[in-house]
Amino acid sequence: MNHKLHGIIKAVIDMGVPAATIVLSLLIVLAGLVIPAFCKNTYQNFFAGTDHELNVYRINGKMPGATILIIGGIQGDEPGGFLSADLYADMRLEKGNLIVVPRANFYSILLNRRLVNEDMNRKFTETSELNFETQVVTILKDLIAESDCLLNLHDGSGFYSETWESEQRNPLRFGQSIIADCEEYHDPKSGTVIKLGEMARNIAEVINKSIDNPEIFFSFNNHRTNEQTTLHAEQRKSATYYALFTCGIPAFGIETSKALPIETRINHHKLAVNAFMKIFDITPEVPGMTVEKPIVKYIVARVNDQAPIVIGDGETLNIVPGDTVKITHVEGNYERGYTVDIEEHGSINDVNKPFSITKPTRVIVRKDNNICGNISIFLKGTNKSIHTITKSPRVVYFKCRINRKEYHFPNGAHVDILKGDQIELVDVYTIPESCPGVVVNLKGYVPPGPVNTGEDRGWIVDTEKDLWKRYSLYNKGRIYQVVVLKDDKHVIGRLFFDMNEPSFHYIVFQLNDGIKRCFLPDDTISIQQDESIKLIDVKTNVPYNFNVSTSLTGSDFSVPFGIGSEIDGKNIQQKGNSCDIVISRGSLKMGRLSLNVTSEGLACSDQNIRQ
Secondary structure, three states: OOHHHHHHHHHHHHOOOOHHHHHHHHHHHHHHHHHHHHOOOEEEEEOOOOOOOEEEEEEEOOEEEEEEEEEEOOOOOOHHHHHHHHOOOOOOEEEEEEEEEOOOOHHHHHHOOOOOOOOHHHOOOOOOOOOHHHHHHHHHHHHHHOOOEEEEEEEEOOEEOOOOOEOOEEOOOOOOEEEEOOOOEEOOOOOOEEOHHHHHHHHHHHHHOOOOOHHHOOEEEEOOOOOOOOOOHHHHHOHHHHHHHOOOOOEEEEEEEOOOOHHHHHHHHHHHHHHHHHHOOOEEOOOOOOOOOOOEEEEEEEEOOOOOEEEEOOEEEEEOOOOEEEEEEEEEOOOOOEEEEEOOOOOOOOOOOOEEOOOOEEEEEEEOOEEEEEEEEEEOOOOOOOOEEEEOOEEEEEEEEEOOEEEEEEOOOEEEEEOOOEEEEEEEEEEOOOOOOEEEEEOOEOOOOOOOOOOOOOOEEEOOOOEOHHHOEOOOOOEEEEEEEEOOOEEEEEEEEEEEOOOEEEEEEEEOOOOEEEEOOOOEEEEOOOOEEEEEEEEEOOHHHOOEEEEEEOOOOEEEOOOOOEEEHHHHHHOOOEEEEEEEEOOEEEEEEEEEEOOOOOEEOOOOOOO
């Protein structure tokens, strides 16, 4: 018998308390002792009613143990991370604890962007800028302080490799790796040694046993973040760095490759999380994996705070001008992640917000950042006691070509493009399929010809020179919208192109048919007169380097310098001992490096060189 309980019973008996009272006291004590051992899962909602709502799930085991914090969606364009974390929010544990934050950056997830104001995973140092990212990170810091280990789930680019193999598989890629900030960390406060590299390699070995293809095996990716020569100094502002160097707990970034199907990414994240749970002796009921296409069964709304009404996906709610509409619930095939956006009212998340509707509008339903349903709101009649529902035409998806590659985007999607991309609106698909009188208009584009009808399907648009900035949203040249009109008056669909700047990351040269090296923007490359260099690769953020060119440029010359081109020191000397290597996209200059002939041989003024 528990010694504390035995002592209490003996004390009560010695006091002469009647037997019934002893039994009652015993039950009370037992309740106080047993209940904490069967702690229920708890849920916290921060910043409710905002676009950056934060949900935190605490999974408490029946038996005490270590606590792992799982963060997903800290960067909103990495669905493998937040969909994987979501699987652990409802599970039960026999032993140990989990703190699960499936969607740390909900606003960026809704927009399908890496960031909104600032990169949330670069906000874990002191910052003077106060925004919603700062508010969320403050909560995340408190959760890290409660934990024994942090797992930050990401989708990364390409495939990490310790040595250069190709443009998609090299030391500067992140995919299929377990990232830590150092090999070992000696905590000055506790004196303990955290063997991050050993843990990561063991986890990778466990994961790889369940992967058939060796090309997508996991490996340890040591960022050496605190070293002066690190290539990842920006990670000193990250969650894992804060967890390790401030809170003294092991912290890892789990990076699956964006090149893999979403189902594979989720499965690999599960393998990693489950392996870490085993290391920390956390006994789970392993969650199932459901990767279904999100659907909307119906929407529940109140008009003028009357009895709730149910509206099916694609249907139209008819009300009287000035009626107040509040969407209270979305019923679908998922428990979490649904939001509604009443166009031209409120914000991107309008659940449980009442709005007076004075003109026709539409309610967009999203699961995370994917549009999965909508209803229309029309105004008609004068009888406020009758609200009718009718069906109306709508766009289901857009067929587009970007740089000659074909894509299909759901209605209302935000599509990230780079300045200089070539886009073509091929067609739209509607419900019902036969929908005459439809015009597809890219705002800010005027096709050639004397008459502009507003119909822009079939034209190839050069986003560097064919778009008018003043017709972009907010007149900033950042977001251009495609509006689909029915009969020149009813908006039945929208698509958004979010314009980003093309950027140059690094360039790879080979010296005298031997060693290959990476050089970063603004580096100075030096070779001797009898040496030569060959261009092996140029890394940019432009997919397939579409329309990206490299040239050798001097005071009085500029010549193309493509992949496989080779130049020696004598040629450069003849042009004046130095020139620039310029990376461009169309007329946009993306980056440059200096190329000099010296007596010291191949060198770089910056220390960030990979061999």
